[in-house]
Amino acid sequence: MDRRSFITTSLLAAAGALTGLRIAPVAAQSGAPGIAVAQSFPVGGATVTAFSDGFLPITAEALQGITPEDFKSLLQAAYIDGDGHPSGVNAYLIETGGERILVDTGTGQLMGPGLGQLGANMAAFGLDPASIGRIVATHLHPDHIGGILGPDGNPYTGASLTVSQPEIDFWQSDEIRNGAPEQFHPFFDQARAAVGAFGDRLEVVAKDADLGNGITLVPLPGHTLGHTGVMLESEGSQLLIWGDIVHVGPVQFARPEVTIVFDTAADMAAATRADILARAAADRMQIAGMHIAFPGIGYVEKAQEGYRFVPRAFPYG
Numbered sequence: 001m002d003r004r005s006f007i008t009t010s011l012l013a014a015a016g017a018l019t020g021l022r023i024a025p026v027a028a029q030s031g032a033p034g035i036a037v038a039q040s041f042p043v044g045g046a047t048v049t050a051f052s053d054g055f056l057p058i059t060a061e062a063l064q065g066i067t068p069e070d071f072k073s074l075l076q077a078a079y080i081d082g083d084g085h086p087s088g089v090n091a092y093l094i095e096t097g098g099e100r101i102l103v104d105t106g107t108g109q110l111m112g113p114g115l116g117q118l119g120a121n122m123a124a125f126g127l128d129p130a131s132i133g134r135i136v137a138t139h140l141h142p143d144h145i146g147g148i149l150g151p152d153g154n155p156y157t158g159a160s161l162t163v164s165q166p167e168i169d170f171w172q173s174d175e176i177r178n179g180a181p182e183q184f185h186p187f188f189d190q191a192r193a194a195v196g197a198f199g200d201r202l203e204v205v206a207k208d209a210d211l212g213n214g215i216t217l218v219p220l221p222g223h224t225l226g227h228t229g230v231m232l233e234s235e236g237s238q239l240l241i242w243g244d245i246v247h248v249g250p251v252q253f254a255r256p257e258v259t260i261v262f263d264t265a266a267d268m269a270a271a272t273r274a275d276i277l278a279r280a281a282a283d284r285m286q287i288a289g290m291h292i293a294f295p296g297i298g299y300v301e302k303a304q305e306g307y308r309f310v311p312r313a314f315p316y317g
Contacts, residue, residue: 062247089290109149140163162203171187222270242288293311
């Protein structure tokens with residue numbers, strides 16, 4: 001199967017499964033969306049701040065390779081009741097070497113209530129979007145670049161946008177867009193609009209580019225073909241911000257083979273997840289995930305079934 005047919009087949013399969021996907025805000029006990037603000041962590045001489053953009057429940061219908069019964073059983077084992085898993089949507093600010101680098105920008109206004117909280121949480125933290133010097137997009141899905149597409153234009157007026165070459169190639173391809181189901185065309189249009197919002201401040205780099213100040217890109221293909229992680233190394237410490245390696249923690253840590261309908265290449269995504277989970281566990285690597293419960297920073301540990309996530313202890317000192 002050629003590349004175009006492979007991608008189109010994957011998107012068609014996802015489109016068929018989307019009819020069962022239910023997304024809604026997670027409500028706090030007060031009835032308001034349950035939103036955390038920000039938490040900062042040292043990584044060597046750098047500081048990483050996790051920001052919440054909100055939460056969305058993902059139901060069994062959105063996953064491939066697991067029965068609804070097993071999905072519910074794994075959620076119950078994690079003390080989560082109900083039909084949906086409350087997956088966080090996170091973004092991460094890296095401050096190192098005099099730079100402010102934001103990894104992903106949340107959903108903006110693209111995905112409805114309960115989400116799009118990044119801007120408010122940055123403001124509560126005292127962070128002006130105009131002070132960001134660089135945005136690194138792990139990939140160009142709307143829940144990662146929506147914050148660029150504000151009603152008053154791009155709020156990151158002082159930033160460049162860094163995207164891997166394979167990611168740009170995919171979303172800018174008219175051939176791929178025209179071969180995709182019509183309901184996926186807005187994904188292409190939003191990705192192109194976000195990239196276009198930076199004009200000549202767009203920086204297209206190799207999938208394993210060295211961005212300086214101890215920051216490198218790590219190719220993690222499958223969820224999208226250009227999906228990348230961001231590795232920060234400082235003073236002997238490291239953190240891998242791995243983007244969308246995991247969407248439903250209690251399920252995909254235990255069963256890395258389970259995929260989600262938004263994966264462009266599901267088999268590749270599963271293989272990448274299995275590889276990075278094994279590496280993270282073996283190396284005791286600190287990781288951060290955009291869809292792990294806020295703040296989403298911790299470690300991967302081998303478990304009786306697959307792996308489990310161990311949250312990093314909060315740095316009181």
